[in-house]
Amino acid sequence: MRDFPLSMLDTANSENFWKDCEELLHVVAANKISSPIFGQRLQALVYGRLKKAVDANKIETVDSVDHAALAVGRRTSIGTVEFSKFSTPGPLLALQQKQRHLANEGKGSPLTIATDTIVQRFETDPEDPLNRPSILHTSRGALRFSKTTTNLVLAAGAFPNTTILMNSVGEQLKGRAGSRVSGHFLTQIVARFPIPRSAENPERPLSKHLEIGAHYMAGKDSTSDLQYHVQITAIHSPRPETDAEDAARLSPDQAGAATFEQLKDSGQHIVLVCAALGELDELDTGSWFKHDPNNPDVTTNSHLQVLLSEKAERLWDVMDQVTYDAINVMAGGVSNDIEYWSHSNVPSVPPGWSRDQPPQCMIRVPGIVHETATLYMSDDLETDPHASVDSDYRPHSCHNVFVTGGALFPTSGSWNPTLTMCGFAQDLAKKLHEVRKSETSSPS
Ligand SMILES: Cc1cc2nc3c(=O)[nH]c(=O)nc-3n(C[C@H](O)[C@H](O)[C@H](O)COP(=O)(O)OP(=O)(O)OC[C@H]3O[C@@H](n4cnc5c(N)ncnc54)[C@H](O)[C@@H]3O)c2cc1C
Structure with a gap:
């Protein structure tokens, strides 16, 4: 992780960073896979x-x-397949189910998935001094955020994330987004x-x-x-x-x-x-x-x-x-x-x-x-005129907008990127959760 900012290195060195993302992707070394074909x-x-x-x-x-460390599909108690590669839809739908049950019990919010929807750009509220997003334009129409506390997490891949930001807050990111x-x-x-x-x-x-x-x-x-x-x-x-x-x-x-x-x-x-x-x-x-x-x-x-x-x-x-x-x-x-x-x-x-x-x-x-690297992170956006995202995953001068994925990496190293991306995405999720918890517990 050559030339990564200190905040990213500290995060990657924190307890459970790698363990949590390896668990999410169910990473198993090729010699430990229990299959007649592998190991x-x-x-x-x-x-x-x-x-x-x-x-x-x-x-x-x-x-x-x-x-090789491989992301392996989970085996079920009745599954007969010995080995399958990790695939996102299963775990994503499991999360959706879990949130549905939690919401039914009044202990969480449902996770809503909109299929066949292309995000085009977002608009910020001109009257808001914090420049927070208020409208999300999509191929299925505009979505207006009723609360100023709504967070927008861009997880569309390095190039699409950069395109969405350039079309939404391009002026704020001039000379930064896509410069690398x-x-x-x-x-x-x-x-x-x-x-x-x-x-x-x-x-x-x-x-x-x-x-x-x-x-x-x-x-x-x-x-x-x-x-x-x-x-x-x-x-x-x-x-x-x-x-x-x-x-x-x-x-x-x-x-x-x-x-x-x-x-x-x-x-x-x-x-x-x-x-x-x-x-x-x-x-x-x-x-x-x-x-x-x-x-x-x-x-x-x-x-x-x-x-x-x-x-x-x-x-x-x-x-x-x-x-x-x-x-x-x-x-x-x-x-x-x-x-x-x-x-x-x-x-x-x-x-x-x-x-x-x-x-x-x-x-x-x-x-x-x-x-x-198209939206690489820096601990100090003022001294690095080409970096786009601060150590809280926020694009320059934006509030309530966050970036995940490889766009954040200042250098790519040679390693396969998905595990590290998942680790930082989990870190962002934990940070947002902490903020939300402190907001809801603080006296109004
Ligand atoms: C053939 C191939 C093999 C690979 N092998 C490996 C490997 O072995 N190990 C490894 O670590 N990495 C590998 N990668 C790279 C890895 O797949 C990516 O780095 C990783 O998936 C990026 O994750 P992400 O969540 O940032 O973006 P993505 O996985 O690309 O997910 C972004 C999602 O956003 C959606 N999207 C994009 N634009 C919009 C929009 N405007 N509106 C709405 N939705 C949008 C996309 O459809 C996609 O579903 C491989 C990639 C390819 C193509």
């Missing part, structure tokens, strides 16, 4: 090889390797190697069914100080015709899933899908998110530009090399055994396995993912 021999085999190499500094610039853009660039390399004959533990061969392993390897380019991580999905699929669908559904990430074509002739191989993510250089002023008042659609009237600074370009080269080095380690150091998946832009040349590393243009994914 098995393949997981141990790949982890053992990587760990040994990382501990011996055999992969340059890598700091750590671990079993960070996030991750992405490389995806798919490789395979034959199942080792003299595996480390011959008593426990790979299963006769689909096995998936998930690992997380992190490092930093010492010259630029920018971070990267490589998420590795290892797949052993003895029966691709029936495994492919499960493999696609159960793989930890869309960027970590193998296709049926890749699994088809790989029954005697271990397939590695490596997604490497590096952080953009947030200080590069060539990257920005700007308001476009000429576009009449207020939900999309913004322009995004992302350029790669020299530092980021260097990191990308380092990260790609690390990924190839890690593949070599996972294949037991036998580089002749490794094949890479190549897809050609020429329709007459079919995609397939090759001993040659694919050209750079085939592995580097255009665009950015995990976008952050």
Whole structure:
């Protein structure tokens, strides 16, 4: 969390910060998932090889390797599904039910969900010295807030949050909102190697069914100080015709899933899908998110530009090399055994396995993912003219409006952002709850 303000670091270091968000997302390490598909021999085999190499500094610039931490769907008492990925609607509907019961008992307020509703912008009350929001404009009409105590929490993702604010209180955030853009660039390399004959533990061969392993390897380019991580999905699929669908559904990430074509002739191989993510250089002023008042659609009237600074370009080269080095380690150091998946832009040349590393243009994914920093937080908005949100999650000069999500992060690091976002969103919820409690308990 390089260059995060002290308030965010203190929050992240506070008791239960990580525990609470891990509980919310039901985070489980891949080697602890109780499923025949996860946490098995393949997981141990790949982890053992990587760990040994990382501990011996055999992969340059890598700091750590671990079993991947996955957000896992909860199992129910009657559930027969062994493993499912976390998905928001279930927990959200559970919260709605809980609030309904509490409201019925007079102990809470109901949680109302409006579907098919696009938030366009909000208006503040010109007569209110605190500039609090009084109207929310949506695709289903305007919603007038009857109380000045109504809070508006923007949780629409980094770019939409920024667009809503630029359309609502743009003047107050001039030079701040969207002046910084960070996030991750992405490389995806798919490789395979034959199942080792003299595996480390011959008593426990790979299963006769689909096995998936998930690992997380992190490092930093010492010259630029920018971070990267490589998420590795290892797949052993003895029966691709029936495994492919499960493999696609159960793989930890869309960027970590193998296709049926890749699994088809790989029954005697271990397939590695490596997604490497590096952080953009947030200080590069060539990257920005700007308001476009000429576009009449207020939900999309913004322009995004992302350029790669020299530092980021260097990191990308380092990260790609690390990924190839890690593949070599996972294949037991036998580089002749490794094949890479190549897809050609020429329709007459079919995609397939090759001993040659694919050209750079085939592995580097255009665009950015995990976008952050467009409304980054600062402990002192007066001394940082480009920061948008104060340490109470409030945009500059706004009251009763709050921001959640990756837009708050001043830098993106290389780590997957959702857990941290959830942690800060929970912190905001606790802070708002404290304020509401003190308001209702103070004598009028
Ligand atoms: C393919 C893919 C894979 C990913 N994998 C990972 C991963 O492995 N680990 C990880 O940590 N992160 C991952 N991410 C990133 C992660 O999904 C996001 O960082 C995270 O979901 C952001 O959370 P959020 O609540 O801020 O925004 P979102 O999850 O984007 O939620 C915002 C919601 O607001 C709604 N919305 C937007 N605009 C409006 C509007 N104007 N009015 C009303 N509603 C609106 C959207 O429809 C959406 O439902 C991945 C993302 C993608 C696309």
